[in-house]
Amino acid sequence: MVKSDQFNIxxxxxxxxxxxxxxxxxxxxxxxxxxxxRAEEVRLDERKLSQDLGVSRTPxxxxxxxxxxxxxxxxxxxxxxxxxKKTKKEIVGMIHAWAALESMAARLACERATDAQLKSLRExxxxxxxxxxxxxxxxxxxxNIRFHQKIISLGQCEVIExxxxxxxxxxxxxxxxxxxxxxxxxxxxxEHVQIxxxxxxxxxxxxxxxxxxHGLGLAAHVxxxxxxxx
Amino acid sequence: MVKSDQFNIxxxxxxxxxxxxxxxxxxxxxxxxxxxxRAEEVRLDERKLSQDLGVSRTPxxxxxxxxxxxxxxxxxxxxxxxxxKKTKKEIVGMIHAWAALESMAARLACERATDAQLKSLRExxxxxxxxxxxxxxxxxxxxNIRFHQKIISLGQCEVIExxxxxxxxxxxxxxxxxxxxxxxxxxxxxEHVQIxxxxxxxxxxxxxxxxxxHGLGLAAHVxxxxxxxx
DNA sequence: AGATTGTATCTGGTATACCAGAATCTATTC
DNA sequence: GAATAGATTCTGGTATACCAGATACAATCT
Numbered sequence: 428m429v430k431s432d433q434f435n436i437x438x439x440x441x442x443x444x445x446x447x448x449x450x451x452x453x454x455x456x457x458x459x460x461x462x463x464x465r466a467e468e469v470r471l472d473e474r475k476l477s478q479d480l481g482v483s484r485t486p487x488x489x490x491x492x493x494x495x496x497x498x499x500x501x502x503x504x505x506x507x508x509x510x511x512k513k514t515k516k517e518i519v520g521m522i523h524a525w526a527a528l529e530s531m532a533a534r535l536a537c538e539r540a541t542d543a544q545l546k547s548l549r550e551x552x553x554x555x556x557x558x559x560x561x562x563x564x565x566x567x568x569x570x571n572i573r574f575h576q577k578i579i580s581l582g583q584c585e586v587i588e589x590x591x592x593x594x595x596x597x598x599x600x601x602x603x604x605x606x607x608x609x610x611x612x613x614x615x616x617x618e619h620v621q622i623x624x625x626x627x628x629x630x631x632x633x634x635x636x637x638x639x640x641h642g643l644g645l646a647a648h649v650x651x652x653x654x655x656x657x
Numbered sequence: 658m659v660k661s662d663q664f665n666i667x668x669x670x671x672x673x674x675x676x677x678x679x680x681x682x683x684x685x686x687x688x689x690x691x692x693x694x695r696a697e698e699v700r701l702d703e704r705k706l707s708q709d710l711g712v713s714r715t716p717x718x719x720x721x722x723x724x725x726x727x728x729x730x731x732x733x734x735x736x737x738x739x740x741x742k743k744t745k746k747e748i749v750g751m752i753h754a755w756a757a758l759e760s761m762a763a764r765l766a767c768e769r770a771t772d773a774q775l776k777s778l779r780e781x782x783x784x785x786x787x788x789x790x791x792x793x794x795x796x797x798x799x800x801n802i803r804f805h806q807k808i809i810s811l812g813q814c815e816v817i818e819x820x821x822x823x824x825x826x827x828x829x830x831x832x833x834x835x836x837x838x839x840x841x842x843x844x845x846x847x848e849h850v851q852i853x854x855x856x857x858x859x860x861x862x863x864x865x866x867x868x869x870x871h872g873l874g875l876a877a878h879v880x881x882x883x884x885x886x887x
Numbered sequence: 888a889g890a891t892t893g894t895a896t897c898t899g900g901t902a903t904a905c906c907a908g909a910a911t912c913t914a915t916t917c
Numbered sequence: 918g919a920a921t922a923g924a925t926t927c928t929g930g931t932a933t934a935c936c937a938g939a940t941a942c943a944a945t946c947t
Contacts, residue, residue: 527761
């Protein structure tokens with residue numbers, strides 16, 4: 428008999444249950460939708476979603492359960508499932524939690540990451556070293572997110588990575604919006620530079636403090652400018 | 658007609674869907690079970706659970722979905738759903754995340770909590786001030802957990818509270834076990850006293866640092882003594 | 888007309904039937 | 918007797934039927 432490991436079989440349909448499919452579709456729909464633009468609540472209809480996705484209610488419900496657990500939707504018995512609008516207070520809370528986790532990741536990164544890994548941080552974002560202001564703000568928004576994700580991944584703590592990625596899904600939009608307000612982007616870049624230096628020097632206390640304060644700064648910023656959230 | 662608000666009607670069956678019931682039952686069963694005592698994996702049978710709980714598979718499955726999301730069980734298609742045994746590495750990671758969140762909560766508590774609230778911390782744990790060693794270890798274990806929960810609640814950040822409470826469910830057992838190893842309990846008490854003092858003095862940087870290091874100490878302790886986890 | 892009540896309808900919650908993959912057992916083959 | 922092929926059984930995944938609460942609307946009464 429032929430051993431299957433002689434081939435490099437790429438799984439045709441890969442691994443994805445309908446539930447996972449539904450989950451990803453719904454999550455994408457929710458995160459891409461501009462929740463805060465509209466005034467009234469957005470209601471999701473299980474049966475309609477089932478039809479649109481071409482599956483039965485069961486996997487849709489399971490996907491909605493996960494999304495509810497992650498804080499994206501709220502389900503009221505016999506009334507409907509609604510997309511959750513986060514309050515400013517909740518957003519600020521998430522940023523605080525994020526700051527806590529990322530600063531711990533920075534500390535761990537100083538202890539665990541290789542020199543090459545830490546160096547890659549600087550190479551990933553050369554533009555930080557050129558004083559360019561908020562011209563290419565769109566590209567920078569993405570680079571900004573990637574920067575923080577990179578720090579978290581360098582911490583090599585899976586729990587922190589998971590918790591953070593969930594938080595990020597909720598605050599991604601806000602984070603990019605904040606960059607366009609006041610002098611946030613310039614300030615942000617300068618702080619990033621400092622953070623990179625501290626990490627490269629493996630000054631864990633410094634890196635930890637800088638990352639935390641950077642996060643707290645964002646929280647304060649949102650607290651000041653984020654009135655559009657409510 | 659009689660207005661219903663003239664009565665103080667207490668809802669008979671209260672509010673609990675079968676799914677919630679099943680969730681709580683299963684969670685209690687899992688957390689009370691000594692997972693690390695037995696060698697082989699624990700498998701949960703949906704149909705059997707349905708029978709035992711007296712409900713259909715549907716609410717049981719939804720409960721299992723939530724538990725899977727929280728990291729208590731893992732579901733393999735057409736093979737079964739298993740209670741997850743955390744590896745030592747994962748436990749240490751959770752403690753790191755916990756330490757990050759709690760230290761942020763301590764900082765926030767310094768800024769937000771009232772004097773009375775901070776004072777209550779000391780009053781809740783008078784035994785910390787008497788040099789008693791690990792005699793009343795059982796009571797102390799509970800007090801230990803409550804202490805940390807109290808700090809987190811004083812931070813008044815709901816996100817941090819929620820994330821922490823989930824982590825706590827996973828680490829509770831280990832945390833108490835650790836107290837009985839080495840001189841962990843004596844060390845722990847001393848650090849608690851320092852933390853209380855810093856909080857009362859509203860020295861947020863100090864409190865933050867102490868809480869973080871206390872958590873990191875536990876992580877290191879588990880890393881050293883926690884071989885029984887695997 | 889306004890308030891009220893009855894009813895049709897819509898919603899998520901639950902129960903159940905069925906499916907296909909995986910594991911186990913059994914009978915056949917060499 | 919060991920190996921293999923087939924069938925049985927068990928599992929979670931999915932689809933569907935039904936239920937009861939909630940809502941909206943229409944019929945009714947005052």
